[in-house]
Amino acid sequence: DGGITQSPKYLFRKEGQNVTLSCEQNLNHDAMYWYRQDPGQGLRLIYYSQIVNDFQKGDIAEGYSVSREKKESFPLTVTSAQKNPTAFYLCAISKGPGTDTQYFGPGTRLTVL
Amino acid sequence: DAKTTQPTSMDCAEGRAANLPCNHSTISGNEYVYWYRQIHSQGPQYIIHGLKNNETNEMASLIITEDRKSSTLILPHATLRDTAVYYCIVRSLAGGTSYGKLTFGQGTILTVHP
Numbered sequence: 009d010g011g012i013t014q015s016p017k018y019l020f021r022k023e024g025q026n027v028t029l030s031c032e033q034n035l036n037h038d039a040m041y042w043y044r045q046d047p048g049q050g051l052r053l054i055y056y057s058q059i060v061n062d063f064q065k066g067d068i069a070e071g072y073s074v075s076r077e078k079k080e081s082f083p084l085t086v087t088s089a090q091k092n093p094t095a096f097y098l099c100a101i102s103k104g105p106g107t108d109t110q111y112f113g114p115g116t117r118l119t120v121l
Numbered sequence: 122d123a124k125t126t127q128p129t130s131m132d133c134a135e136g137r138a139a140n141l142p143c144n145h146s147t148i149s150g151n152e153y154v155y156w157y158r159q160i161h162s163q164g165p166q167y168i169i170h171g172l173k174n175n176e177t178n179e180m181a182s183l184i185i186t187e188d189r190k191s192s193t194l195i196l197p198h199a200t201l202r203d204t205a206v207y208y209c210i211v212r213s214l215a216g217g218t219s220y221g222k223l224t225f226g227q228g229t230i231l232t233v234h235p
Contacts, residue, residue, distance in 0.1 A: 022169065051225045053223075
């Protein structure tokens with residue numbers, strides 16, 4: 009969707025380095041989410057945030073960290089503790105709390121060498 | 122959230138209707154049926170959702186059986202750009218531990234041929 013931007017589209021990092029993925033939205037939606045997708049797999053929820061300055065762990069939060077200091081931004085840091093960081097990372101937003109329809113950004117493909 | 126079953130792949134001729142089935146026999150009363158699609162290397166795109174009544178929007182129609190155990194997504198005039206993986210998701214809007222989570226299965230690979 010045009011109102012959700014993720015950058016960069018492709019990202020390469022060396023093993024052991026932390027990396028931060030950007031997710032920005034200009035639709036004034038309250039809730040934001042991070043998912044991870046591996047080849048041929050469905051999406052798995054990493055973290056989500058329903059309001060500014062609050063966020064909750066999803067199913068696979070280990071090795072990841074987030075912040076939600078501004079309503080429009082929800083960056084995801086992939087730390088060196090994440091054992092298999094190479095994946096397609098998707099940010100999603102919804103108007104209100106998690107029960108509303110989620111809309112996805114274009115994704116960032118992270119490759120750790 | 123209830124589990125869904127979809128065919129692995131389907132083909133459709135350009136200009137014809139594409140009918141994608143989904144079985145969700147264990148769906149409960151507060152669970153909605155959502156459809157998303159994903160074109161290779163892009164984020165999933167929301168298509169449509171419904172609870173018990175049939176729904177239609179500019180992209181597609183959603184037909185839910187009376188017992189709510191299955192549904193069909195209809196793309197009325199498929200184009201080559203509709204080639205994608207289509208995901209049927211059953212999602213509770215009642216909150217709880219799965220609050221906000223979308224659970225994507227394997228989906229159906231729809232290929233639209235010229």
